[in-house]
Amino acid sequence: MQSVILINAFEVRAGQEEQFKTAWHQVAERLRHARGFRSTRLHESLDPQARFRFINVAEWESPQHFQAAMQEVGEQLRATISYQSYPALYQVIAE
């Protein structure tokens, strides 16, 4: 199966950016060592008023690898990253 791309758009209020980044780095550090992890890129909007202030785009070997990693860091993830977000798995269909 083709690798999958996790795209997660975060709504982060003004003034919470640093707190978000600290929490994101903690979880990213854990996930980086999970089986099937390939890469991640955290994007910050140029416009501070953008609906989604941060968007993470990460590549995983398969949906199963991703779900297993989520299980593992589940609790910590929910506790540290308590921002409205819209995570979903995707496949690239056009380049």
Added chain:
Amino acid sequence: MQSVILINAFEVRAGQEEQFKTAWHQVAERLRHARGFRSTRLHESLDPQARFRFINVAEWESPQHFQAAMQEVGEQLRATISYQSYPALYQVIAE
């Protein structure tokens, strides 16, 4: 200046996927030849119920190059891609 990443999340209702993809390809074909265009990747969610059924992630040389290209295809873009979307420019801040 570092290149910028356009990330645009589209809400596309069930049954409109093919129509969306046709419209997206038409506009992408135009943008591909614009000055400062670097790359684009259209992502389709694995889950048909995902909030954002399609997300485009495109790299542009600068915000100015992107805005100039938008001006050029502006009318056509709005006419063909009439789906709720959340376009914004980003910079990669962590990998």
